[in-house]
Structure formats: structure tokens, C-alpha cells
Amino acid sequence: MSASSPPPGAPASPTSVVAEPEDVRRRHQGDPGEVIISFRDVHKAFGDKVVYEGLSLDIRRGETLTVIGGSGVGKSVCLKMLIGLLKPDRGEILAFGQDVTQMDEAQLLGVRKRIAMLFQGAALFDSMTVAENIKYPLREHGWGTEVEMDRRVEEVLETVDLPGVQQLKPSELSGGMKKRVGLARTIAVEPEVILYDEPTTGLDPVTIRRINGLILRLQQRLGVTSICVTHDMDTVFTVTDRLAMVYERHIAFTGTPEEAKHSDFRFLREFVKGGMGTLDEDLT
Amino acid sequence: MSGPATFFSAIGELSILTARTIREFLRPPWELRLWVAQLDQGGVQSWSITVLTAVFTGMVMASQFAIGLEPFGASLYTGKLVALGIVRELGPVLTALLVGGRVGAGFTAELGSMAVTEQIDAIRALGANPIRKLVVPRVVAMTIALPLLTILADIVGCLGGVLITMVEVGITFRFGMEQMIETVHVHDMLHGVGKSAFFGYFIAIISCWVGMGTRGGTEGVGQATTRTVVWTSITILVSDFFLTRIFLTLYG
Numbered sequence: 001m002s003a004s005s006p007p008p009g010a011p012a013s014p015t016s017v018v019a020e021p022e023d024v025r026r027r028h029q030g031d032p033g034e035v036i037i038s039f040r041d042v043h044k045a046f047g048d049k050v051v052y053e054g055l056s057l058d059i060r061r062g063e064t065l066t067v068i069g070g071s072g073v074g075k076s077v078c079l080k081m082l083i084g085l086l087k088p089d090r091g092e093i094l095a096f097g098q099d100v101t102q103m104d105e106a107q108l109l110g111v112r113k114r115i116a117m118l119f120q121g122a123a124l125f126d127s128m129t130v131a132e133n134i135k136y137p138l139r140e141h142g143w144g145t146e147v148e149m150d151r152r153v154e155e156v157l158e159t160v161d162l163p164g165v166q167q168l169k170p171s172e173l174s175g176g177m178k179k180r181v182g183l184a185r186t187i188a189v190e191p192e193v194i195l196y197d198e199p200t201t202g203l204d205p206v207t208i209r210r211i212n213g214l215i216l217r218l219q220q221r222l223g224v225t226s227i228c229v230t231h232d233m234d235t236v237f238t239v240t241d242r243l244a245m246v247y248e249r250h251i252a253f254t255g256t257p258e259e260a261k262h263s264d265f266r267f268l269r270e271f272v273k274g275g276m277g278t279l280d281e282d283l284t
Numbered sequence: 285m286s287g288p289a290t291f292f293s294a295i296g297e298l299s300i301l302t303a304r305t306i307r308e309f310l311r312p313p314w315e316l317r318l319w320v321a322q323l324d325q326g327g328v329q330s331w332s333i334t335v336l337t338a339v340f341t342g343m344v345m346a347s348q349f350a351i352g353l354e355p356f357g358a359s360l361y362t363g364k365l366v367a368l369g370i371v372r373e374l375g376p377v378l379t380a381l382l383v384g385g386r387v388g389a390g391f392t393a394e395l396g397s398m399a400v401t402e403q404i405d406a407i408r409a410l411g412a413n414p415i416r417k418l419v420v421p422r423v424v425a426m427t428i429a430l431p432l433l434t435i436l437a438d439i440v441g442c443l444g445g446v447l448i449t450m451v452e453v454g455i456t457f458r459f460g461m462e463q464m465i466e467t468v469h470v471h472d473m474l475h476g477v478g479k480s481a482f483f484g485y486f487i488a489i490i491s492c493w494v495g496m497g498t499r500g501g502t503e504g505v506g507q508a509t510t511r512t513v514v515w516t517s518i519t520i521l522v523s524d525f526f527l528t529r530i531f532l533t534l535y536g
Binding site: 080083084085105108109112113116117119120121123124125126136137140141185189 | 397398401402403405406408409410411412413
């Protein structure tokens with residue numbers, strides 16, 4: 001069990017509810033560089049469509065890893081497999097030393113408390129207000145009293161620069177606001193790892209920059225480990241420590257964005273340059 | 285998959301969903317707030333279509349029987365036939381078909397929209413169980429609400445029947461009501477209301493199963509909703525035969 005969250009059912013103390021960033025950061029920092037998530041020879045297919053054949057990837061504590069690749073190659077699938085929303089056909093996925101592929105739903109709750117996910121469309125519950133959306137995981141994880149949860153809602157909304165929207169419904173929010181509320185809901189329970197599924201898709205350039213800034217700020221303030229699936233090279237070059245490319249059903253490259261730009265792997269090089277608007281002529 | 289394979293696969297998946305629903309239902313603490321919300325949506329908000337359907341069904345039956353029985357000199361039995369027909373058969377079946385169309389389609393559309401926008405995945409990712417949050421409240425609500433709506437339909441349908449019998453046959457209101465009350469016994473009520481509890485369960489479990497399995501965006505939601513209305517209607521009509529045989533064996 002992580003030290004970052006109150007025990008199930010126990011009311012959190014006021015200090016943990018309004019935890020100082022440094023406190024959270026310290027709690028999230030185990031052994032820097034330690035591998036905390038590991039995909040080992042993972043295979044996954046949907047019917048005849050093979051998505052992964054031997055996916056292997058390590059994620060280290062505190063780093064921000066960005067997963068890139070063409071559309072439909074299964075980048076989001078690896079995030080969903082990591083928190084047990086999808087089961088791989090073969091292989092191991094170790095999270096904090098435990099194989100999530102062998103866990104039942106009850107055991108997965110522990111993993112989902114430590115690893116939270118921001119969905120592509122934010123996946124806010126339409127029937128609930130912003131405040132109720134953010135309280136949802138707090139209630140499920142036994143955060144504390146209503147007053148403490150209200151304070152936590154206020155706090156995370158301030159973190160994502162959206163104070164005072166507690167009583168709005170998702171239908172009253174813009175796309176960028178929905179993403180930020182989704183992010184607030186994701187960080188509400190102080191996860192150690194955040195999974196971002198296309199966090200900037202469909203947003204305008206100003207909002208994209210704002211979201212990228214938020215991801216970076218969360219990483220710096222809270223010291224969380226992040227895995228970000230994206231097509232957006234702005235995001236890649238703003239937030240990434242390490243880059244992984246999905247190509248032909250496995251991870252074909254891992255390295256820094258700078259290494260990617262100068263890689264011998266032409267598809268990766270062009271992918272990165274293409275995102276920056278500098279594709280080679282023969283590929284345009 | 286072929287037709288029979290699809291059918292048996294559906295039966296298998298519905299059985300698994302039922303088992304999981306019962307397991308979550310038996311595991312406290314109960315989410316009473318969600319149950320009440322679904323009772324309101326599925327039950328309370330369905331009273332008007334129930335009343336409208338029942339009253340006209342009772343009036344149509346009385347009109348037909350009053351005229352049809354006249355050549356045999358049996359018009360005075362109109363009230364008895366209407367009462368038995370409504371309480372044992374038409375009350376539960378018509379209420380289930382009408383409410384099933386309205387509520388089942390609503391459940392599938394809501395859960396289908398949640399599925400295609402990843403909200404059901406989000407429920408799991410946020411540490412909750414979608415069956416506990418979405419399916420149990422709907423199944424509980426419909427299994428309770430449909431028998432209550434059926435009782436309402438029985439009462440209103442009989443009243444409609446008495447009114448038309450008064451006009452067509454010339455009986456008094458008091459005679460009509462007394463005739464119905466002495467005709468309908470407790471086991472007749474149990475027969476009809478008992479069946480409606482099963483219909484309520486079928487409507488909820490099928491609509492939730494179809495909704496949660498929705499794929500393919502808004503087009504998929506539309507197709508899923510249509511599927512639910514067709515499947516719940518067929519299930520109600522087919523199961524009605526078997527349930528009727530079982531209840532006839534039990535109560536006569």
C-alpha cells in the first residue's frame with residue numbers, strides 16, 4: 001500500500017487533505033530511477049487485429065515517458081492494460097512489483113488508487129456537477145468527510161486554474177475546461193503515477209500550451225511519474241523526459257526527444273520532424 | 285457468429301451479468317441514493333403512460349365483450365372477463381411492453397453513451413464497480429417498480445372496464461365493482477404481479493447489458509437502443525408464456 005494515501009475507510013487528517021506540494025513530492029519519491037512499471041513481452045489482439053506482439057517497456061519513478069506512434073497502433077491500449085481495463089492475451093505487466101494481469105477487480109482497486117488516468121475525452125460524468133465528479137474517486141477511496149472533500153475539490157480546481165466552477169455541469173464546459181476538470185479529478189487522490197491519454201487532442205493551440213504547462217507543473221510540484229500518449233509534438237518536447245515509439249506492434253525506440261530527432265530510425269525521425277512541420281519532401 | 289451461437293452467447297453473458305449483479309446486490313453498503321433515483325426515473329415517471337394504457341385497454345375490452353357476449357345472453361359477465369383478463373394477463377404484459385420500451389430504451393441510451401465516451405472505463409479507473417453503480421440500482425428499481433405499476437394498471441384498467449360496462453350493459457357502478465372484486469382472487473393478483481417482477485428484471489438486465497456493450501459512437505448508441513426495445517419486447521412475450529404455465533401450475 002502506498003504511503004501517499006490514507007488507509008481505506010479512515011478519514012484523512014486535515015494536513016493530508018491540503019498537503020503541501022513538498023510533502024506530496026517527498027512521499028512520491030522512493031528510489032529515483034527505480035523501475036516501478038514494467039511491460040514484459042505483452043501480446044494483445046482484438047479479434048484478427050493484432051495490436052501488440054512482444055511489447056516490453058520499463059517506466060522509472062519520477063520520469064515523464066511519452067508514447068508516440070501512428071493512429072490506431074494501440075497506444076491507448078497499453079495505458080488501459082496497465083490499470084486492468086483491458087487484459088493482455090500474454091505477457092506480464094508489473095506495477096510496483098505486482099503483476100496486474102493476474103489481479104481481480106478487487107485487487108486492481110489498489111493499483112488504480114496509485115495509478116490514475118486522464119481519458120482522451122476527459123470522461124466526466126454528464127449527470128454530475130464538476131464538484132461531484134471530483135469527489136467521486138475521493139468517496140470511493142474513503143478520503144474523509146464532506147467538508148474535507150469540498151476543500152480538496154477547491155484545492156485541485158485551483159491547481160488546474162479553474163476556481164469556482166464546482167457547480168457547473170460538464171455540458172457547460174468547453175473542451176479545454178473539461179480536460180482540466182478531468183485532470184483535477186485524476187490528481188484528486190494524489191496518485192503516484194498519472195496516465196494521460198491524448199491530453200491535448202482537439203484543443204486550440206493556446207489551450208494545448210496551457211495543458212502542457214499543467215502537466216509540467218504537476219510533474220515538478222508533485223513529483224509524479226507520468227505516461228503520456230500523444231500525437232502532439234509540442235507536448236512531447238514540453239513535458240517529456242523519455243520517448244517511446246510504438247511501431248509494428250512493439251516498442252521500436254526509447255530515448256530522449258533529442259535522441260529521437262537524430263535517430264537512425266527514419267520513421268521516428270520523420271514522425272518527430274513531421275510534428276514540428278519539417279517533414280522531408282519525399283514524405284509530404 | 286451464427287444465429288444460434290449469438291443467442292446462446294447472449295444468454296451466457298446475461299447469466300454472468302445476473303450473477304455479478306446479485307453478488308454486488310448482496311454486498312453492503314447499499315447505494316440507496318442511486319436506487320431511489322432509478323425508482324423515480326423508471327417507476328414514478330412511468331405512471332402516466334401506465335394509466336393511459338390501462339384505462340383504454342379496460343374500456344376496449346369491455347366494449348368488445350359487452351357486444352360479443354350479447355348474442356349468448358352473457359353480457360352481465362363482461363365485468364368478470366375484463367377483470368380477469370386485465371389482472372392476469374393484459375395488465376402485466378402491456379405495462380411491461382410500454383414501460384420496457386420507455387425505460388429500457390432510456391437505460392440503454394444512457395449507458396451506451398457512457399460506454400462510448402469512456403465513462404464506464406472511468407468508473408473502473410476511479411476505483412468503483414460499474415455493476416454496483418449502474419446495473420444494481422436499475423435492476424432493483426425495475427423489479428420493484430414494475431409490479432407496483434402493474435397493480436396501478438390493474439386498478440385503472442378495471443375502472444375503465446366498469447365505466448364502459450355501465451354504458452353498454454346498463455349495470456350500476458357498485459354492481460360492476462362488486463362483480464370484479466368477487467371475481468378476482470388473491471392468486472389472480474399474484475399471478476399477474478409475480479410475472480411483472482420477472483418482466484422488470486428482464487427489462488433492466490437486457491437494457492444494461494446492451495448499453496454497457498455499446499460500441500461505435502452515437503450511431504452505435506442508436507442501434508443499441510433499437511436492439512433493446514426489440515429484445516425486451518420479445519423476451520416479455522416469450523417469457524410470458526412460460527411464466528404463465530408456471531404460475532398456473534402453482535396457483536391454478
